[in-house]
Amino acid sequence: MAIELKPLQALTLLKTVALAEVRDEMPDLTWRQMAILLTVYLEPSPHTVRGLAAKLGVTKPVITRALDTMGAMGLVSRHRDEKDRRNVLIKRTVSGALYVERLGDLVIAKSRELPL
Amino acid sequence: MAIELKPLQALTLLKTVALAEVRDEMPDLTWRQMAILLTVYLEPSPHTVRGLAAKLGVTKPVITRALDTMGAMGLVSRHRDEKDRRNVLIKRTVSGALYVERLGDLVIAKSRELPL
DNA sequence: CTTGAATGATACGGGACCGAAACAATATAA
DNA sequence: TTATATTGTTTCGGTCCCGTATCATTCAAG
Secondary structure: OOOOOOHHHHHHHHHHHHHHHHOOOOOOOOHHHHHHHHHHHHOOOOOEHHHHHHHHOOOHHHHHHHHHHHHHOOOEEEEEOOOOOOOEEEEEOHHHHHHHHHHHHHHHHHHOOOOO | OOOOOOHHHHHHHHHHHHHHHHOOOOOOOOHHHHHHHHHHHHOOOOOEHHHHHHHHOOOHHHHHHHHHHHHHHOOEEEEEOOOOOOOEEEEEOHHHHHHHHHHHHHHHHHHOOOOO
Protein backbone atom coordinates (compact mmCIF):
# COMPACT_ATOMS: atom_id res chain seq x y z
CA MET A 1 0.00 0.00 0.00
CA ALA A 2 1.28 3.39 -0.91
CA ILE A 3 1.53 5.78 1.96
CA GLU A 4 -1.06 8.49 2.27
CA LEU A 5 0.57 11.63 3.42
CA LYS A 6 -1.07 14.99 3.40
CA PRO A 7 0.86 18.22 2.89
CA LEU A 8 0.29 19.37 6.44
CA GLN A 9 1.60 16.08 7.78
CA ALA A 10 4.63 16.23 5.54
CA LEU A 11 5.43 19.74 6.65
CA THR A 12 4.99 18.82 10.29
CA LEU A 13 7.45 15.97 9.85
CA LEU A 14 9.91 18.37 8.31
CA LYS A 15 9.40 20.84 11.14
CA THR A 16 10.07 18.08 13.62
CA VAL A 17 13.39 17.23 12.03
CA ALA A 18 14.33 20.90 11.70
CA LEU A 19 13.61 21.53 15.37
CA ALA A 20 15.59 18.47 16.40
CA GLU A 21 18.49 19.65 14.28
CA VAL A 22 18.45 23.16 15.71
CA ARG A 23 18.02 22.03 19.30
CA ASP A 24 21.10 19.81 19.25
CA GLU A 25 19.05 16.67 19.65
CA MET A 26 21.27 15.27 16.92
CA PRO A 27 24.64 16.02 15.32
CA ASP A 28 24.33 19.15 13.23
CA LEU A 29 24.51 18.36 9.53
CA THR A 30 24.11 20.86 6.72
CA TRP A 31 21.61 20.13 3.97
CA ARG A 32 24.46 19.08 1.70
CA GLN A 33 25.87 16.72 4.30
CA MET A 34 22.40 15.30 4.89
CA ALA A 35 21.91 14.77 1.16
CA ILE A 36 25.24 12.95 0.92
CA LEU A 37 24.59 10.84 4.00
CA LEU A 38 21.15 9.70 2.87
CA THR A 39 22.32 9.06 -0.68
CA VAL A 40 25.14 6.86 0.56
CA TYR A 41 22.89 4.97 2.96
CA LEU A 42 19.76 4.65 0.83
CA GLU A 43 21.13 4.12 -2.66
CA PRO A 44 23.18 1.18 -3.89
CA SER A 45 26.96 1.30 -3.89
CA PRO A 46 29.43 2.22 -5.15
CA HIS A 47 29.59 5.94 -4.42
CA THR A 48 32.39 8.15 -5.68
CA VAL A 49 33.17 11.82 -5.18
CA ARG A 50 32.43 12.58 -8.79
CA GLY A 51 29.19 10.61 -8.73
CA LEU A 52 27.92 12.38 -5.63
CA ALA A 53 28.90 15.77 -7.03
CA ALA A 54 26.91 15.04 -10.19
CA LYS A 55 23.91 13.72 -8.29
CA LEU A 56 23.79 16.72 -5.96
CA GLY A 57 24.62 19.24 -8.65
CA VAL A 58 27.59 20.71 -6.79
CA THR A 59 31.33 20.92 -7.37
CA LYS A 60 33.76 18.24 -6.28
CA PRO A 61 35.40 20.29 -3.50
CA VAL A 62 32.02 20.48 -1.81
CA ILE A 63 31.91 16.71 -1.64
CA THR A 64 35.53 16.42 -0.53
CA ARG A 65 35.02 18.85 2.33
CA ALA A 66 31.72 17.32 3.38
CA LEU A 67 33.43 13.93 3.49
CA ASP A 68 36.22 15.41 5.60
CA THR A 69 33.68 16.66 8.13
CA MET A 70 31.50 13.58 8.11
CA GLY A 71 34.52 11.32 8.17
CA ALA A 72 35.73 13.07 11.31
CA MET A 73 32.28 12.47 12.77
CA GLY A 74 32.59 8.81 11.86
CA LEU A 75 29.49 8.87 9.67
CA VAL A 76 31.21 7.68 6.49
CA SER A 77 34.63 6.39 5.45
CA ARG A 78 36.80 6.69 2.36
CA HIS A 79 38.73 3.94 0.60
CA ARG A 80 40.79 3.91 -2.57
CA ASP A 81 39.32 1.82 -5.35
CA GLU A 82 41.92 -0.88 -6.00
CA LYS A 83 40.56 -1.45 -9.49
CA ASP A 84 41.11 2.19 -10.42
CA ARG A 85 43.20 3.98 -7.87
CA ARG A 86 42.00 7.36 -9.04
CA ASN A 87 38.61 6.70 -7.52
CA VAL A 88 37.66 7.08 -3.89
CA LEU A 89 34.82 4.89 -2.70
CA ILE A 90 32.61 6.23 0.05
CA LYS A 91 31.43 3.53 2.42
CA ARG A 92 29.03 3.23 5.29
CA THR A 93 30.12 2.92 8.91
CA VAL A 94 28.53 1.50 12.01
CA SER A 95 28.20 4.96 13.53
CA GLY A 96 26.67 6.29 10.36
CA ALA A 97 24.14 3.47 10.19
CA LEU A 98 23.19 4.18 13.80
CA TYR A 99 22.80 7.86 13.06
CA VAL A 100 20.57 7.20 10.07
CA GLU A 101 18.53 4.71 12.06
CA ARG A 102 18.11 7.22 14.87
CA LEU A 103 17.03 9.83 12.36
CA GLY A 104 14.35 7.51 11.02
CA ASP A 105 13.19 6.63 14.50
CA LEU A 106 12.90 10.29 15.41
CA VAL A 107 10.60 11.01 12.51
CA ILE A 108 8.53 7.91 13.20
CA ALA A 109 8.18 8.71 16.88
CA LYS A 110 7.07 12.27 16.21
CA SER A 111 4.76 11.26 13.38
CA ARG A 112 2.46 9.60 15.89
CA GLU A 113 1.55 13.02 17.26
CA LEU A 114 0.73 14.46 13.86
CA PRO A 115 -2.44 16.46 13.09
CA LEU A 116 -4.75 14.57 10.76
CA MET B 1 -6.54 7.79 11.04
CA ALA B 2 -2.95 8.02 12.09
CA ILE B 3 -0.45 7.86 9.27
CA GLU B 4 1.67 4.78 8.93
CA LEU B 5 5.13 5.73 7.97
CA LYS B 6 8.06 3.39 7.99
CA PRO B 7 11.60 4.48 8.76
CA LEU B 8 12.80 3.92 5.21
CA GLN B 9 9.95 6.01 3.85
CA ALA B 10 10.63 8.80 6.30
CA LEU B 11 14.29 8.84 5.37
CA THR B 12 13.49 8.85 1.68
CA LEU B 13 11.22 11.85 2.16
CA LEU B 14 14.02 13.61 3.97
CA LYS B 15 16.47 12.75 1.23
CA THR B 16 14.07 14.17 -1.32
CA VAL B 17 13.88 17.49 0.46
CA ALA B 18 17.63 17.57 1.02
CA LEU B 19 18.32 16.95 -2.66
CA ALA B 20 15.81 19.61 -3.70
CA GLU B 21 17.47 22.05 -1.34
CA VAL B 22 20.96 21.33 -2.58
CA ARG B 23 20.01 21.34 -6.26
CA ASP B 24 18.52 24.82 -6.12
CA GLU B 25 15.05 23.53 -6.83
CA MET B 26 13.99 25.89 -4.06
CA PRO B 27 15.40 28.88 -2.16
CA ASP B 28 18.20 27.73 0.07
CA LEU B 29 17.19 27.88 3.71
CA THR B 30 19.32 26.78 6.63
CA TRP B 31 17.90 24.38 9.18
CA ARG B 32 17.30 27.27 11.54
CA GLN B 33 15.49 29.27 8.91
CA MET B 34 13.41 26.23 8.02
CA ALA B 35 12.51 25.68 11.65
CA ILE B 36 11.44 29.31 12.00
CA LEU B 37 9.46 29.27 8.77
CA LEU B 38 7.53 26.12 9.60
CA THR B 39 6.90 27.23 13.17
CA VAL B 40 5.44 30.52 11.98
CA TYR B 41 3.30 28.84 9.34
CA LEU B 42 2.17 25.77 11.24
CA GLU B 43 1.70 27.03 14.77
CA PRO B 44 -0.86 29.58 15.94
CA SER B 45 0.05 33.26 16.20
CA PRO B 46 1.39 35.40 17.66
CA HIS B 47 5.09 34.78 17.17
CA THR B 48 7.76 36.96 18.74
CA VAL B 49 11.54 36.96 18.53
CA ARG B 50 11.84 35.88 22.12
CA GLY B 51 9.25 33.14 21.70
CA LEU B 52 10.95 31.71 18.65
CA ALA B 53 14.35 31.87 20.33
CA ALA B 54 12.99 29.92 23.29
CA LYS B 55 11.23 27.37 21.11
CA LEU B 56 14.29 26.74 19.00
CA GLY B 57 16.75 26.88 21.87
CA VAL B 58 18.93 29.56 20.30
CA THR B 59 19.87 33.14 21.14
CA LYS B 60 17.84 36.12 20.04
CA PRO B 61 20.37 37.44 17.52
CA VAL B 62 20.02 34.19 15.62
CA ILE B 63 16.31 34.89 15.20
CA THR B 64 16.87 38.53 14.29
CA ARG B 65 19.35 37.65 11.58
CA ALA B 66 17.25 34.82 10.22
CA LEU B 67 14.30 37.20 10.01
CA ASP B 68 16.49 39.71 8.18
CA THR B 69 17.36 37.11 5.58
CA MET B 70 13.89 35.64 5.27
CA GLY B 71 12.35 39.07 5.26
CA ALA B 72 14.54 40.03 2.32
CA MET B 73 13.34 36.85 0.62
CA GLY B 74 9.77 37.92 1.32
CA LEU B 75 9.00 34.77 3.30
CA VAL B 76 7.95 36.55 6.51
CA SER B 77 7.33 40.11 7.69
CA ARG B 78 7.84 42.00 10.93
CA HIS B 79 5.43 44.36 12.67
CA ARG B 80 5.59 46.23 15.97
CA ASP B 81 3.06 45.07 18.51
CA GLU B 82 0.91 48.15 19.21
CA LYS B 83 -0.17 46.76 22.56
CA ASP B 84 3.43 46.49 23.71
CA ARG B 85 5.78 48.26 21.41
CA ARG B 86 8.76 46.33 22.68
CA ASN B 87 7.51 43.25 20.90
CA VAL B 88 7.94 42.42 17.25
CA LEU B 89 5.29 40.20 15.75
CA ILE B 90 6.35 37.90 12.93
CA LYS B 91 3.65 37.44 10.33
CA ARG B 92 3.07 35.32 7.29
CA THR B 93 3.27 36.64 3.74
CA VAL B 94 1.77 35.54 0.45
CA SER B 95 5.20 34.55 -0.86
CA GLY B 96 5.93 32.61 2.30
CA ALA B 97 2.64 30.76 2.11
CA LEU B 98 3.38 29.85 -1.50
CA TYR B 99 6.83 28.63 -0.55
CA VAL B 100 5.50 26.45 2.25
CA GLU B 101 2.78 25.11 0.00
CA ARG B 102 5.33 24.29 -2.68
CA LEU B 103 7.46 22.53 -0.09
CA GLY B 104 4.54 20.38 0.96
CA ASP B 105 3.66 19.60 -2.64
CA LEU B 106 7.24 18.56 -3.35
CA VAL B 107 7.23 16.03 -0.56
CA ILE B 108 3.81 14.73 -1.56
CA ALA B 109 4.77 14.39 -5.19
CA LYS B 110 7.93 12.48 -4.40
CA SER B 111 6.26 10.33 -1.76
CA ARG B 112 4.28 8.57 -4.49
CA GLU B 113 7.49 7.01 -5.71
CA LEU B 114 8.50 5.74 -2.30
CA PRO B 115 9.65 2.20 -1.61
CA LEU B 116 7.11 0.33 0.51
C1' DC C 1 57.88 5.72 -22.60
C1' DT C 2 55.41 9.72 -23.26
C1' DT C 3 51.31 12.35 -23.63
C1' DG C 4 46.78 13.46 -22.53
C1' DA C 5 42.61 12.66 -19.85
C1' DA C 6 40.30 11.75 -15.53
C1' DT C 7 39.84 11.78 -10.48
C1' DG C 8 40.16 13.69 -6.07
C1' DA C 9 42.50 17.09 -2.90
C1' DT C 10 44.21 21.71 -1.81
C1' DA C 11 44.72 27.00 -1.86
C1' DC C 12 42.44 31.12 -1.85
C1' DG C 13 39.19 35.01 -1.48
C1' DG C 14 34.52 35.91 -0.27
C1' DG C 15 30.16 35.42 2.06
C1' DA C 16 26.97 33.73 5.73
C1' DC C 17 26.21 32.39 10.22
C1' DC C 18 27.33 31.83 15.15
C1' DG C 19 27.37 33.42 20.47
C1' DA C 20 28.58 36.94 23.74
C1' DA C 21 28.31 41.47 24.84
C1' DA C 22 26.84 46.11 24.37
C1' DC C 23 23.05 49.08 22.87
C1' DA C 24 18.37 51.58 22.07
C1' DA C 25 13.56 51.67 22.83
C1' DT C 26 9.67 50.63 25.61
C1' DA C 27 7.18 49.27 29.73
C1' DT C 28 6.71 48.73 34.73
C1' DA C 29 7.57 49.68 39.62
C1' DA C 30 9.11 52.45 43.37
C1' DT D 1 9.67 61.06 38.01
C1' DT D 2 13.30 57.96 38.38
C1' DA D 3 15.09 53.46 38.45
C1' DT D 4 14.73 48.81 36.89
C1' DA D 5 13.36 45.21 33.74
C1' DT D 6 12.15 43.50 29.15
C1' DT D 7 12.45 43.22 24.18
C1' DG D 8 14.75 43.33 19.96
C1' DT D 9 18.88 45.03 17.37
C1' DT D 10 23.68 45.83 16.44
C1' DT D 11 28.63 45.05 16.91
C1' DC D 12 32.53 42.16 17.36
C1' DG D 13 35.66 38.33 16.61
C1' DG D 14 35.66 33.83 15.03
C1' DT D 15 34.29 29.64 12.33
C1' DC D 16 32.51 27.11 8.56
C1' DC D 17 31.13 26.56 3.86
C1' DC D 18 31.11 27.99 -1.01
C1' DG D 19 33.07 28.10 -6.10
C1' DT D 20 37.11 28.91 -9.01
C1' DA D 21 41.44 27.73 -10.04
C1' DT D 22 45.28 24.88 -9.36
C1' DC D 23 47.81 20.69 -8.08
C1' DA D 24 49.09 15.52 -7.48
C1' DT D 25 48.11 10.95 -8.65
C1' DT D 26 46.62 7.45 -11.70
C1' DC D 27 45.03 5.54 -15.93
C1' DA D 28 44.92 4.96 -21.01
C1' DA D 29 46.34 5.87 -25.78
C1' DG D 30 49.76 6.55 -29.06
